[in-house]
Amino acid sequence: MQSVPEESLPPVSGTCLVTGGAGFVGSxxxxxxxxLGAEVTVMDNFSYGSRHRMESMAKGHEERLHLLSGSLESLEDCVEACQDIHTVFHYASTGNSPSSFEEPFSSCQANVEGSLNLLWAAWKQGVHKFVQASSSSVYGDDSSIPMVEDRTGRPQSPYALSRYVAELYGDLFWRKYHLPTxxxxxxxxxxxxxxxxxxxxAVVTCMLSYLLQGQSPPIYGNGEQSRDFVYIDDAVSANFLAAASRRGGVYNVGSGERYTINEIYEECLSVLKNLGQKIIAPPPHYLPQRFGEVNHGLAHMGRASQELGYKPTITMSEGLHRTASWLLSLSQDERDLIYAHYLDAIATPWGREANE
Incomplete structure (x- = not known):
């Protein structure tokens, strides 16, 4: 697993707890x-994250990386996990926007009740800093561009609503319980x-995967939806800045630039060709837009820049190059398996034609 260059990160104090540490951002x-030499406890039920990834990462770090299988829905598990912890990074969540219409209860249990359990446990155990992940989906039907932290619309899915409620609990624990969140x-x-x-x-990996198979990548809607894509290294750096800050509140984490999905398709084609791949450029396969999907997203970066010192450094072209290089480093069997998973996911009602 690649890590962010050490010189770009501020130091982190004490022992850290990372919930959902086996997932993408968490890992x-x-x-x-x-x-950076920190001692880390990872709490994960491995329903989404990779146990193998964590076990591989633990090799050579047995003294400093501890794996804890537990559930956020258990207050007892949360209290145990927060014992002797200085900083909590909360990344465990469940569900996604489309599927949450069919399973709203799981989003609420994990993202609302689970977050509340962890906040309560962190406060009871004297945790010094609590950093939690949320989502731009909380902006809902607010059409303002760029999107500013204090101006949100109505959430468009049970998942987005659960994320917003977790944000409100984080704010409450900062203001009333004095847990820096x-x-x-x-x-x-x-x-x-x-x-x-x-x-x-995932849009980028899925598109690259289809193109490497010589297949038409799926695009929901007409492809003119725009998104603010932020590279993983920049996302990780925001956590260290948040942990070092004495502030509380909500901060956008993006790149401050947006691309349409059609533009991402063209960029993916270009980066694969630059990497020496002979790609037959099949046109995208356009599917009905997914239910509850927001058309445009762009982060306003003023607050995160001024108060945390956050500044994204990886351009879209560089990020796509790194992602494509990773995918090409996998064996053909591994790439075939990823492609097969995408085929299965897109064939499901919530992955393909949720608004029919």
């Missing part, structure tokens, strides 16, 4: 914490190792 965060409201994080995202198959 990159754990790798960077270990690189920062919420990082992520836009579209991408990079090596990512297979899934909030809407299902």
């Amino acid at each position: 990159h965060l754990v790798a960077s914490l270990l690189q 920062i919420t990082l409201r992520y836009f579209n994080v991408y990079g090596p190792g990512q297979l899934w995202a909030e809407q299902g198959p």
Whole structure:
């Protein structure tokens, strides 16, 4: 697992707890914490994250990386996990925007009740800093561009609503319980190792995977939806800045730039050709837009820049190059398996035609 260059990260004090540490962002965060010499406990039920990834990462770090199989829905598990912890990085969540319409209860249990359990446990155990992940989906039907932290619309899915409620609990624990809590409201994080995202198959990896198979990548809607894509290294760096800050509140984490999905398709074609791949350029396969999907997203970066010192450094072209290089480093069997998973996911009602 790749970690962020050490010289770009502020120091982290004490022992850290990372919930959801076996997932995409969580595992990159754990790798960077270990690189800095931190002692890390990972709490994960491995329903989404990779146990194998964590066990591989633990090799050589047995003294400083501890794996704890537990559930956020158990207050007892949360209290145990927060014992002797200085900083909590909360990344465990469940569900995605499309599937949460069919399973709203799991989003509420994990993202609301689980977050409340962890906040309560952190406060009871005297944790010094609490950093939690949220999502730009909380902006809902607010059409303002760029999106500013204090101006949100109505959430468009049970998943988005559960994320917003968790944000409100974080703010309450900061204001009334005096637990220093920062919420990082992520836009579209991408990079090596990512297979899934909030809407299902991760846009960048999915598109690269289809192109490498010589197949038409699926695009929901007309492809003119725009997104703010932020590379994983920049997303991880925001955690270290948040942990070092004495502030509380909500901060956007994005790149401050946006691309349409059609533009991402063209960029993926270009980067694969630059990497020496002879790609037959099949046109995208356009599918009905997914139910509850927001058309446009762009992070306003003023607050995160001024108050945390956050500044994204990886351009879209560089991020796509790194992600494509990772995918090409896998064996053909591994790439075939990823492609097969995407085929299965897109064939499901919530992955393909949720609005029919």
